Amino acid sequence: MTEPPEPSAPLHDAAVVDSLGADLRTAGYTTDGVTGLLGADADAAFARGVWWPALRATDRAPRDREALAVMVRLFLLGADEPRARVHTAFPGAGVDALVANGVLATTAAGTLRAALDIRPHGDGQRDFVVVSDLDSALRDGAVRRDHVLGIGGASISLARAVVRDPVGRALDLGTGCGIQALHLDAHCTDIVATDTNERALALAAATARLNGMSWDLRCGSLFEPVAGERFDLIVSNPPFVVGAGARDYIYRDSGVVGDGLCANLIGQVGAHLEPGGTAHIMANWIVREGDDWRERVSGWLAHTGLHAWVVQRELADPVSYVSLWTSDAGEPPEQAARRGGEWLDWFAAERIAAIGMGMITLRAPRADDQRPPEHILEEITAADEALTGPEVAAFFARREYLYRTTDEHLLAARLSTAPVFLEEQSLPGPDGWQVVGAAVRRPGGPGAVLGVDEVSRALLAGCRGEVPLGTLIELLAAHHAVDAGALATAALPVIREAIGRGIVYQAD
Template sequence: MSDLHRDRPVTLADDLAPRLRDALAGWTVDAVADALGDRAIRAMSREQTVPALVAARALGDAPVALLTRLFILGDELTRDQADRALGEFGVAQAIASGLLAAAGQGGDDAVRALVDLRPTAVAGSDGEATVDWWVASDQGEAVTGRRLAGDHVLGVGGASATLAGATMRTPVDRVLDLGTGCGIQALHASTHARAIVATDISRRALNFAAFNHALNAPAAHWDLREGSMLEPVVGELFDLVVSNPPFVITPPGTPSFEYRDGGHGGDGLVASLMRHVGSVLAPGGVAQHLGNWEIGRGAAWDERLESWLDASQVPLDAWIIQRDLLDAAEYAETWLRDAGVTPERDRAGFRAAYEAYLADFDARRVEAIGFGVVTLRRPASGRPTLRRLEEHEGAVAGPLGAHLASALAAHDWQVGRADDALLEERYVVAPDVTKETYGRATEHEPEHILIRQGGGLGRSVRADTALAGFVSTCDGELTAGQIAGALAALLDVPMGAMAAGIATALRDLVVDGFLAPASALQPARV
């Protein structure tokens, strides 16, 4: 079958969307995993499609198998097979919508997909049920066998999943999805917002986002706008801004794609976003985005981030978590491989692009590149009270967004309270917190005591006897001051010193989720 022009936009009329949803109804993430099996799913995570093709073809004309072969694996079907898989929507309408190309009108003629279309799922607001979506985007290299086009529209990938997991899902009125791409963040935002403004510099990306909106019919209203960064929303205010921006550092002479290169040079796009995003945040509004930042030789990893925060148009609370760190060579290799530039395919091209990366970094004395999650907040009133920049490269238990939301609420709770007020409160240990002790078998007392968090960022705190005893006693019955007094008498420590130490530790323990004020968990005592 001859190749067709890829600039043909996908479209889906609102009156036809229910037919396509009906055809895809049983085609879920779980259904695909069950049909293909673990071997195929693991191979697909490595961008290897052969095991999945073998498994899907063995299932014959089962709709899940046919849809998976057609839209995920890029396999050709007969027109009759595709018609069976698409039900009342049918091949003719799929061709008209820009989803398929057919070699002819006969039932045995070959049909292939022009786009990637696949199921995805997200936990519902109750934390139990899932919401199923289908997301269309451009086909990847594993299917086409060709390098990506410059205007490639990415589907649901690792970065978009990271941002979705880190986003706080507090119900809000207006959300801005900056650089929406295929619209996946807008779909997530639709679960907890009334209205979404989604922007992108790419008309192709906005076409995919419009298609995915029509197909999934989220309750929230979407307003799709073309333009660069904040330009389409100047003068407007939002309760939440989410962005998986084109943050990849792309020197001249290296592969460039709209979805990952913002054209600012170096880490300039992330710098600009952090300086200016406060201008579109309503009081109390939050911006959450991903980013790369350069780390100069001999400089602290957070030095540039601190300077960008200092230069913000609007003073903002900030919590930045660096999740990964690559040296300049590792970074070049990572993004050249992502672009399909490898020494096996094009040795000379790979070497030239690799050298361009290193020359650019060396000219600016860049030693390493950080990646992480940026959370910024415009204070509802007064000045910012939070600036927390930390490294955390380990695993995260559960969605990070829920932890960030509770931690910000806990920060606000404690920041306005003096030490005496903190000590007058009763506290309860979080259910995921455990205590671990280590020491020689011949010693009666442990050499090390760790208080460890099972959820959130999985933090651990090294505790002395006093702090371990304090946390162990926090069951909501005694105030922190009463526990401190008992510990002071038991350990023969001055009450003032004990109370001061406990109050200082309390702030971090509350913010990080080890302890919660009992008053926030149960009715006030009388």
């Protein structure tokens, strides 16, 4: 695959970046600004992939929003715009400078179109601008080999799952356009961002400058650029795609066979975490015929010395997996069919039945944490159970609490049940509906569901932070005419699991 010649990196002129940023701010090119221009209905349709209402709305933009309309049409809708309109929208940067810096391109008809994806992005508190390459929907043919991904589902999932406690040093390994570093800036003093792709580093630098940030950008693979250094927080959305080891596209292909890149990353991360530090890593893993995915990932974790929470969010069959990544690259049908066929043949030869996709969160023990490394691997696929930073932080806090709290102390503790739903499954019988199963669920909590019987549901209902757990168990034992000690022995594992899932917590 050959690439067109590129005399210099995109947005190589800092003065042009600054002028571009000023033009974007003046026009109100923010998430709220775009929504206000398009209107709620057209904006919602655009989010679903229906573009014509947005084009219609920008065509009818009032004069005082014409610059914003041009920006939306160029960068979000992929439209060609007359040079005069673009000149009016970017009076500071200037059309010629934007073309020279790879932001815009001149068409054969003399109009201008976007050569980069520049889009607003918000975290609920602040507005950002993110620079990346145009995805396959806004360009002709396949993406470049050194294509730089923009804001995608995986990057958003990772950003939501990161624990946002203030820390000193953070590492964004495989930064791409810089979306993770962008979110790290609010709570990390120093940020190092690495990538093997020089074009990605150039666009990440532009993203940082447009948002008034400064990151230490370094080129290299895995932890090579930070050899001997440690961090309080590491985040990584690496090129994790499982394949035969080719490197057709840098953003997805590591050049390492199978899931070897993720295995190597997990094996090395502990040497770069400070005590008490956390790593959040998006990963894919091979699931061979007859194997349990947990066994493979557990092998990666075995000698790390780290606590781990691994959540498999999806399990894709080979055809779905290959189709996802071939369509993502925008290759012509014949090329995609050839490459996809070779990919599937490799999967078949390797006996790969599926590919697991999810999040691996790692925690380095503190000096006072003498627990043996604990590895929790589970499948959580519901859309409303996505990982969030607060949930991840609470998960590790609960695991430590359970280790430090003996059964004796737990029986003496006053416990409260979190806001939960009791869900029952019933079947019709001769006496009407008969309950055949029940569970309590904490809404929004990933994996926060616990099966209950008559006694445990009564026990959870009684946890109101008023009396010790042991007293509740004694009252239940008396009510059911059973031995209190035996009931405690049976109830404590249930209570511990409920605490681990955030369903019950110590009230004091």
